[in-house]
Amino acid sequence: MKLIQKFTLWYLVITFVVLIIGGLLSYYSIKSEVDYEQVKYLRKNIDFTIRELNRGVIPDSLSQNRMEISELAMSTPKTRLSVTDTLVYTRYLRRKEPQLKVSTSQIIGGHHFYISTYGAIVDTRDITTAVVKSISTIFLIMLVVTGLVSILISRKVLLPFNRTLKAMQEFRLQQKKPLRLMETKTTEFKKLNNFLSLMTNKALKDYQTLKEFTENASHEMQTPLAIIMGKLELLLESQIDDEQAKLIVSAHDAVEKLSKVGQSLTLITKLDNREFESQETVNFSQVLNDSLFAFQELIEMKSLHLEKQIADHVKVKIHPLLSNILLNNLIGNAIRHNIKDGVIRVELTPARLEISNSGDPLNFPAEKMFNRFIKNNQSNESVGLGLAIVKQICEQSNIDISYDYRDSMHILRLSF
Amino acid sequence: MKVLVIEDNEELAQNITSYLTREGYICELATNHFQAIDKLNGFKYDCIVLDIILPDGNGLDILSHIKSEKIDSGILIISAKNSLDDKVNGLELGADDYLTKPFHLPELNARLKAIYRRKYLQGAYEIRFNEIYINTDNMEVSVNDNMLDLTRKEYALLLYFLTNQNRVLTRQTIAEHLWGDYTDNLMNFDFVYQHVKNLRKKIVQADGKDYIETVYGLGYKLNTNK
Numbered sequence: 001m002k003l004i005q006k007f008t009l010w011y012l013v014i015t016f017v018v019l020i021i022g023g024l025l026s027y028y029s030i031k032s033e034v035d036y037e038q039v040k041y042l043r044k045n046i047d048f049t050i051r052e053l054n055r056g057v058i059p060d061s062l063s064q065n066r067m068e069i070s071e072l073a074m075s076t077p078k079t080r081l082s083v084t085d086t087l088v089y090t091r092y093l094r095r096k097e098p099q100l101k102v103s104t105s106q107i108i109g110g111h112h113f114y115i116s117t118y119g120a121i122v123d124t125r126d127i128t129t130a131v132v133k134s135i136s137t138i139f140l141i142m143l144v145v146t147g148l149v150s151i152l153i154s155r156k157v158l159l160p161f162n163r164t165l166k167a168m169q170e171f172r173l174q175q176k177k178p179l180r181l182m183e184t185k186t187t188e189f190k191k192l193n194n195f196l197s198l199m200t201n202k203a204l205k206d207y208q209t210l211k212e213f214t215e216n217a218s219h220e221m222q223t224p225l226a227i228i229m230g231k232l233e234l235l236l237e238s239q240i241d242d243e244q245a246k247l248i249v250s251a252h253d254a255v256e257k258l259s260k261v262g263q264s265l266t267l268i269t270k271l272d273n274r275e276f277e278s279q280e281t282v283n284f285s286q287v288l289n290d291s292l293f294a295f296q297e298l299i300e301m302k303s304l305h306l307e308k309q310i311a312d313h314v315k316v317k318i319h320p321l322l323s324n325i326l327l328n329n330l331i332g333n334a335i336r337h338n339i340k341d342g343v344i345r346v347e348l349t350p351a352r353l354e355i356s357n358s359g360d361p362l363n364f365p366a367e368k369m370f371n372r373f374i375k376n377n378q379s380n381e382s383v384g385l386g387l388a389i390v391k392q393i394c395e396q397s398n399i400d401i402s403y404d405y406r407d408s409m410h411i412l413r414l415s416f
Numbered sequence: 417m418k419v420l421v422i423e424d425n426e427e428l429a430q431n432i433t434s435y436l437t438r439e440g441y442i443c444e445l446a447t448n449h450f451q452a453i454d455k456l457n458g459f460k461y462d463c464i465v466l467d468i469i470l471p472d473g474n475g476l477d478i479l480s481h482i483k484s485e486k487i488d489s490g491i492l493i494i495s496a497k498n499s500l501d502d503k504v505n506g507l508e509l510g511a512d513d514y515l516t517k518p519f520h521l522p523e524l525n526a527r528l529k530a531i532y533r534r535k536y537l538q539g540a541y542e543i544r545f546n547e548i549y550i551n552t553d554n555m556e557v558s559v560n561d562n563m564l565d566l567t568r569k570e571y572a573l574l575l576y577f578l579t580n581q582n583r584v585l586t587r588q589t590i591a592e593h594l595w596g597d598y599t600d601n602l603m604n605f606d607f608v609y610q611h612v613k614n615l616r617k618k619i620v621q622a623d624g625k626d627y628i629e630t631v632y633g634l635g636y637k638l639n640t641n642k
């Protein structure tokens with residue numbers, strides 16, 4: 001639920017409660033006010049009747065519809081002015097209606113008169129209806145106004161916040177672009193934006209430093225490595241005995257491996273830096289066939305059985321160089337981590353590529369599969385960066401990659 | 417073949433020149449941009465080995481100079497930067513091949529020879545070595561006029577041995593030549609062993625001499641003195 005919706009909902013609940021209390025209050029105050037006015041009016045009538053009686057008007061002529069005058073025995077005790085509720089049958093409505101009755105007794109000119117009058121009081125039900133009607137109208141207006149206001153607020157007041165959220169979501173270290181946030185006058189948002197700007201700028205700087213270091217380190221490494229390699233190769237040609245030869249070859253192999261690590265790390269760094277941004281549509285079927293063709297002899301040599309089902313003209317958006325590296329690494333892996341007389345299955349459809357190979361189960365958790373420098377013990381010659389590179393390429397080309405081990409088969413699935 | 421090596425690192429330059437000299441090439445060395453231009457203006461070379469990162473200028477400038485002066489030499493770029501842009505730029509500016517540091521000296525030699533073949537012999541080149549005859553045009557190999565049925569890798573291997581005669585080629589060097597970069601050390605040495613074994617078998621079966629010998633612990637060598 002959106003923040004503004006939450007606020008609005010709470011506001012409406014509170015308004016609702018307040019309005020109910022307000023409704024009750026207005027009900028009672030309206031009722032008492034109406035009653036007061038009614039009693040005042042009825043008393044005025046009685047006072048008028050008493051004045052008329054004092055002037056000597058005959059009671060009968062005063063007695064009318066709602067005024068009742070009757071003579072009491074002198075011995076009856078005088079009653080004071082009293083207000084009571086009564087039910088009077090109204091012919092018009094054909095039912096008894098609550099009425100206010102004001103009565104008193106007075107001794108006028110030696111006669112004891114009982115004078116009473118009544119009048120319609122406003123039905124409580126009517127008041128209730130009126131109150132409920134007005135309150136709910138108010139509530140309805142509130143609802144509409146609050147709704148509109150909340151939309152306006154979220155558009156206007158929360159705009160910087162929403163922009164910040166969006167900017168954070170879209171922020172990528174690799175893009176090397178500093179976070180651009182909207183100017184705001186709201187203190188909290190200002191604080192948030194300042195904090196985020198500081199944090200992301202620092203992250204960008206650190207990232208840049210690390211990146212440059214990796215790049216420079218691997219570039220600077222290559223020339224000395226080339227020198228060592230060359231010297232060792234020249235040394236191999238000189239007069240040496242078997243012992244020396246072995247030493248030289250070990251050193252040569254180690255240099256080779258070091259250079260491979262360097263190259264792979266450079267490649268990963270470049271992938272990180274999005275140096276291969278230009279995405280073209282590549283005929284994946286063709287690249288895959290070419291790649292399999294290149295590995296054909298290796299596959300045969302290891303007596304592996306290749307089963308391939310490759311759909312024609314499968315187009316994938318990927319950098320051409322990356323598609324080569326990707327497939328070479330995947331097929332290379334399938335060959336290297338295979339068993340004798342094993343199987344490699346390659347299936348390409350427009351939606352996905354599945355490369356599976358027979359092999360022993362992993363001796364590390366499958367989640368670590370794509371981590372750098374993770375490898376199964378048996379092939380120590382490998383550097384352990386192949387799948388890390390594969391993963392990186394997939395991420396950059398918006399390809400989903402997943403791994404599964406079923407029926408003694410390692411299955412790598414790429415969904416385009 | 418006359419080769420100009422343009423490389424600022426003297427040790428590396430020395431590696432290259434001493435390997436190529438033993439191969440019978442005439443090598444000259446330029447360690448900076450100025451020297452390189454100077455030599456290019458004064459002499460004619462069949463091939464140029466060019467490092468594109470030089471202390472006093474970009475190697476790609478030299479490449480432009482070569483093109484603008486219409487110097488007709490084969491050009492092999494060597495660079496520590498395995499950067500695609502450099503590769504593309506270099507090849508677009510007219511370089512013939514691109515090699516990333518660190519490289520194997522036999523590989524450098526093989527690339528130079530390939531450039532030379534393409535450039536001066538119009539690709540159609542016959543390599544004859546005693547009873548072995550290779551037609552690089554249609555990739556046909558025969559021994560004593562018996563056609564050999566070689567796989568692609570075996571063909572490449574034979575060519576590699578013939579370009580680096582009497583040189584010790586380690587299994588790593590061979591593996592890299594056959595399978596190239598980017599394969600995460602895919603090549604098990606067994607593969608190299610298998611390829612070499614098959615190649616030798618096929619040559620011997622065709623009544624050829626077994627020139628390729630195992631140098632124990634090191635690798636293999638095509639011995640011309642057999």
